[in-house]
Structures are given as structure tokens and as C-alpha cells.
Amino acid sequence: MNRVYLDWNATAPIRPEARAAVIEALDMTGNPSSVHAEGRAARALLERARAQVLEAIGGEGYDLVFTSGATEAAALACAGRGLLGAGVEHDAVRAWIAETLPVDAAGRVGVAEPARSVLQYANSETGVVQSLPPGLAVSDMTQAFGKLPFALSETGVEMALVSAHKLGGPKGVGALLIRQGLDLAAQIRGGGQEMGRRSGTENLAGIAGFGAAAAAARRDLEAGVWEEVAELRNILEKSLEGPEDQIIFIGKSAERLPNTACFAAPGWKGETQVMAMDLAGFAISAGSACSSGKVRASRVLEAMGLGEEVAASAVRVSLGPGVTRDAVLRFAETWRAAQRRHRARAA
Template sequence: KTALQLANSETGIVQVVPHGIGFCDMTQAFGKLATSFIWSGAEMACASAHKLGGPKGVGCLLLKPGQEVTAQIHGGGQEMGRRAGTENVIGIAGFGAAAESAARDLADGKWARIEKLRNILEKALEGSGKPLISVGADMARLPNTSCFAAPGWKGETQVMQMDLAGFAVSAGSACSSGKVKASRVLRAMGYDDDVASCAIRVSLGLETTEDEVEQFATVWLAAYGRFLARKAAR
């Protein structure tokens, strides 16, 4: 059996889940897309509360009727014998409340508004005329996620400069030594290390405004312009 993310956490790209797949990680998409475990056709799936604004440290494992799992924690008979230990009742209740709230937000079109803001951001960056690679721009994606690369401008440098300007973005993945490596996701998609190491992910939230998006675009493009000027002067 194989496993697959419904939506990738770095690029936001939504993947087609083959019917009958063994396991589907729905964590990133849960609450942002109109989806259902039953629709997915997966035998098992998972989701996490914190992605919905719920409490950290609580998630759910969804099982197709008749599908069983071997307990990894033994002792009591909690959760129908699948996981021993006293349940985190407060966390579970918080997860339920967050899921109900997320369903209302989705039905009210709040994520559709965020998708429009993401498109405004990408249009502003692409319209600058500066070298830019938009990852997955022509594919189905999460409404709040944008991943793009500025060739030659290292992702970790972008993260630091945006942090100093008051914006939190992410780049690549950290290994055990604390060094930032080129994104293995982008490398698996066929991008070389030069591109994969220069990509960042920008995520928008339900409270993000158009003014904030435009401000980010202005600050990022100005910083990128300074980088290109220094590069040309070498």
C-alpha cells in the first residue's frame, strides 16, 4: 500500500488521490478545500487540529469501515483498543469546534477570498519583470499557498530579510545539523538545486488583507531588486 498527501505543504499543489490508496494525509487541505474522507477512496487518512486553528497536539485517524490498525501503544482499551491512554478530551472538543468553524468559513467563501489575494500577490511579483519561477501556478492548489523561486537569491536569505521587514515566510527544510538544504519536494518535481535552494513559501491566513499582500509584494520586490543590483555590480 502507498501513501500520498492530498495537498503538498510546500507548494500547495493538490494531488489526485487514486481510489483505494492505503493512506492519505489530508492535513494541509482539511478545512481549506471541499473534500471528504469518503470521497477520497483512501483506506486511511489523517488530519490535525492546529491547521484549522484548533489546539496543538491533537489529530484524527480516519479508517474505512472494516479497516483495522495494530495498536502501537498498549495498556488500556481506549479508542476501541487502537491506542491506549487517557483521551485528551479538551483537545478533542477543541478539534471538533475548530472543524465546525472551518466548515462555516469554507461555506461562506472566506477561502475563495484568500485565493483572490494570493493571485493578486503572484500577479504583482510576476508583473515586475524580474526573473521568477512560480511553482505549480498552472495546477490546482490550496487557496492560501504560493511557492516561488528567485534564481540566485537563496531562500534562507529571503527568509531573514522578510523577517526583518516583519513578514514570516518559509524556505526549504532544516536537517539535523541546523543547515538549510534545497527543498527535496522541488527537487523531486524536477527543479535543480539552484532553483530549489532559492524558493520560498508564502502562506496567507483568513485575516490577511489586500493591503498586507501589496505591502509584502512591495517589500519583497525591493529586496530582490537590491540583490539583482549587487549581483550585476560584481
């Protein structure tokens, strides 16, 4: 079976440039903190990757602290600060905030106190893109980085979270970008690596892959690759529509990531759809989360006021460069056939 991967928002396939950079770094012996020649070579590779990520995100005026991923970056940025946030934030951010910010039916968040608030740039489930107010304390840019053209330095954000594996880098590495001059206490203490903000020997191979992936992602953006992906997403949604169906496209009225389609077929559980599509050779995600074997409706969609039935029946299809028109049309045909079978059984 020729499988089709349509879950890019969960993890993007690793880029060839990132794989090559990881292998190069694995062959290096030195510790980036050592002063001998081998250590200096490792340090040079680490700083090259730092420069690549900063350049790709337009991070002039920011310090970049490498972490184990966006989850750790969120903890470093948000822990103990009492930040305001909304229910549509990723769980890694929601763990540190009070859910007090209003969310409209399209998934847009209202922010009255930017300096005390955290706001994702783009939602991983719905793809909805937020308008970032100047002076925002923290923004989760994990999904937007590499898919949307923007310069961090023009957003006015104090701190931003990013992750390598969302843009074709290796898993297990991310970063927190901090406006220069901003004081931030370390959570992991020890040897004082990463400007004293995150101790521990750096994951050199992961960081090198992150840098290479960020540089490649920037080239894709400049070449208009994600505009082509957006056209495929629109073709997908059009192909799923039918006069007899009650398909709800979520966030479609708002600005979205170019690759993300989130839709619900009320009465047909999202996890059941995921399993049916998996057996048919397509990898997608449900709009529900599993924790300790427990399945519940998507908190994001419930925060948008969509109700438990819709939230529990939503799935997400997220595309990327290399996904073909033929693959998108085959998915739409397969999904609709499965939906017809479900309706027939439920009748």
C-alpha cells in the same frame, strides 16, 4: 511594528471557538475513561469533538482515532506496511515509504497501485492538489482539511491523516481516520483507549479545541471564505511578477490550495529571503528544511526535478482568512525591493 503572518500552512492562528473549547475542557476534572459523573461529562465532551471532526470532513463510514498529531497518525497508518510513495510527501510520511512513485514537473504524482500507496491530498510547500485514486491505502489530508471542500467518504481512501493546528485548532493533537471494518494494530498499547488503537489518556483539552476548530472551518468553507483567500493569492502572485525578473512560480500550472504561493528567485537563498522578510515584519517560510543546524534544499522541489539552485531559493507564502489586500500588496512591494537590493549587491 505591525507584523503580518503569512505562514498559515505551518500553523494557522488559533480560532476563538477553539480557544473557548480548550478552556472549557481544562476546567473539567474527570477522566474520559472513568464511569462516574465527572468521567461521563469528560467522555461526552470527547465524543462531541469526535463527531465534529467527522462531520466536518465528511467521514461517514470511518472510525476516528485521536493522536498527538499527524506525525503519530502517519506512523500508525504506515509503519511496517511497505507502502509506495513519492518524494513530495511530508517527512512524517516519507519516513515510512519507499520513494518509487513518479512526480511530474508540476508536482503531480502517478499512482499505479493505489492499495499499496500513500498520497498526500495537497502539498504543504507548493499547494499542489493531487487526484486521489479509489482504493488508496493512505492519504495525508493535513493541508487540505479545512481549505478544500470534500467529503472523505467519497474519496475511497482507506485511511487519512489530519492535524488540528493546520485549521486553527491547538498544537499537539491530530487524528487518523480509518475505514470501518479495516484492521489496524495499535502501536501505543496500554489501557485500550481510542477503540484499542491508541492507548493513553486522551488529550481532552486539545481534542475539544480540534472539534471546535473543525466545525468553524466547515462554516468558513460553506461561506466561501477560501475563495476570497484564493483571490488574494492571485493578487500576490501578479504583484510579484515583473518583466525583468526571473521568478519561478512553482506548481502554478496545477490545481493548488487556495492560499499557497511557492516561488523561487534563483541565486537568492530561501533562508536569506525569510530572514529579510522577518526583519521587515512578514512571517513566511523557506522551501528548505533545517535539521540539526544543517540547511538543505527542499526535497519536494528536487523531487519535482527543479534542481538544487531553484529548490534552495524557493519560499512559500501561505495566506488565511483575515489577511488583507493591503498586507499582501505591502509584502509584494517589500519583497521586490529586497530582491532589487540583492541583485545590486550580486552584480
